[in-house]
Amino acid sequence: MLTNGIVHSHFDVQREPVLRQLLAWRERVGHVVDIVPSREQIGRPFRGAIDRYDVGDIVFTDCYTDELLLERTIARISRDSVRSFVFQVFLSGGVEPLAVHSATRRGAFCGGILALDMDQPIRMLRHAGCVVALFAPVALLQEVFADPAAIHGRVLGREQPMVQFIIDHISALAEKMRHMTVDQARRSLVDVVLLLASAFGREAGLAGDARAAARAAMFDRVRRYVRANLVNPELSPEHVLDALGLARATLYRLFQHEGGLGAYIRHLRLRQAADELVRYPDLRVKDIAYGLGFKSGPDFTRAFRRAYGMAPQDVRAMDIRATPDWDSGV
Incomplete structure (x- = not known):
C-alpha cells in the first residue's frame, strides 16, 4: 500500500530467463484473460511491465507489452467471476484483428480507446505498445445508459472529437496516481469512467441529446x-x-x-x-x-x-x- 492509501503493485518480466518471460506474464494476467502464445514467441525475449492501482471498486493499470494474442472464451467466462467493464486506452500500439460476438474487424485499430465487457467473449491481437486500462463495475456505467454491454467491442479513434483530450487526461492521471489521496483518485477515476461511458454512449446513439x-x-x-x-x-x-x-x-x-x-x-x-x-x-x-x-x-x-x-x-x-x-x- 502506498503512503496515500492506494493499493499498488508493480510487475516486470525483465529479470526472468528469456524462456520464462512470456510465460511469467501469462501467469500474472491469467486471472483475467488468456494469453495464446506461439512456440516461436515463447522462445524469444518478451517485454512486459504493469503498474496496478486498486482504488475502491475501480482498478487502474498502466501497462507496456510486446505483441500479444489475448482471448476470453465463452468457456472461460462461464467459469470465472470477472464481470467488470474495461476501457483500454492506447497511448501507443493498437489491435488487429478484433473479434467479438457480432463481428471480426480486420482493419487495424491504431491508437484510441477500446470498450470491453468482460462478460462477453473477445479475441484480439494487441500490438506492442502502452495501454492504460480502467476496470469499473457495470453499475457505474449504468448511470449513463441501461445496457453497457451494447458498447462491447466498440472503438473510439483518435480522430474523433474529444478522444485525444480524454487520452491526454488519462495519461496525466497515470503520472499523478501515486501522489493523489484515495478520495481524489476515486473521484477522478469515477469522472473518467463516466466520461468514457458518455463518449461511447454518444457514439452508439444511446447518450447525449x-x-x-x-x-x-x-x-x-x-x-x-x-x-x-x-x-x-x-x-x-x-x-x-x-x-x-x-x-x-x-x-x-x-x-x-x-x-x-x-x-x-x-x-x-x-x-x-x-x-x-x-x-x-x-x-x-x-x-x-x-x-x-x-x-x-x-x-x-x-x-x-x-x-x-x-x-x-x-x-x-x-x-x-x-x-x-x-x-x-x-
Whole structure:
C-alpha cells in the first residue's frame, strides 16, 4: 500500500530467463484473460511491465507489452467471476484483428480507446505498445445508459472529437496516481469512467441529446422485453414488433451494431446456454436448447459453434483453472 492509501503493485518480466518471460506474464494476467502464445514467441525475449492501482471498486493499470494474442472464451467466462467493464486506452500500439460476438474487424485499430465487457467473449491481437486500462463495475456505467454491454467491442479513434483530450487526461492521471489521496483518485477515476461511458454512449446513439435519450429508453424497453421472454420459442423480431408496436426501421437501427435484433436474441440465448452448460452438468444439451427457445438440438449446436468456435459439449469438457472471486485488472 502506498503512503496515500492506494493499493499498488508493480510487475516486470525483465529479470526472468528469456524462456520464462512470456510465460511469467501469462501467469500474472491469467486471472483475467488468456494469453495464446506461439512456440516461436515463447522462445524469444518478451517485454512486459504493469503498474496496478486498486482504488475502491475501480482498478487502474498502466501497462507496456510486446505483441500479444489475448482471448476470453465463452468457456472461460462461464467459469470465472470477472464481470467488470474495461476501457483500454492506447497511448501507443493498437489491435488487429478484433473479434467479438457480432463481428471480426480486420482493419487495424491504431491508437484510441477500446470498450470491453468482460462478460462477453473477445479475441484480439494487441500490438506492442502502452495501454492504460480502467476496470469499473457495470453499475457505474449504468448511470449513463441501461445496457453497457451494447458498447462491447466498440472503438473510439483518435480522430474523433474529444478522444485525444480524454487520452491526454488519462495519461496525466497515470503520472499523478501515486501522489493523489484515495478520495481524489476515486473521484477522478469515477469522472473518467463516466466520461468514457458518455463518449461511447454518444457514439452508439444511446447518450447525449433528447433524441439520444429517447433512443436509449426505447433500446432499454426492447432489451428488457427480450430478456423477460428469452425462453419463449416464439420470440423473434416480428414478435417484438407486434408486442411493442415499434416501427421496423427504428428497431433495425437500435440493434444494427448487434447485427440486428434476431442476432441479439440469439446471442443472449447462447450466452445463457453457456452458463447453464457449466451450472447444470447433468442436464442434457438438447434440454438446455429447448429450454431457451431453440427448435432442435442440432440447430442449437450449429449456432453455438458459429458463435463461440466450439461445440456445447466442449464448454463442459474444458478444464479452466479456478480464479479469484474478485474483478481484476490486466
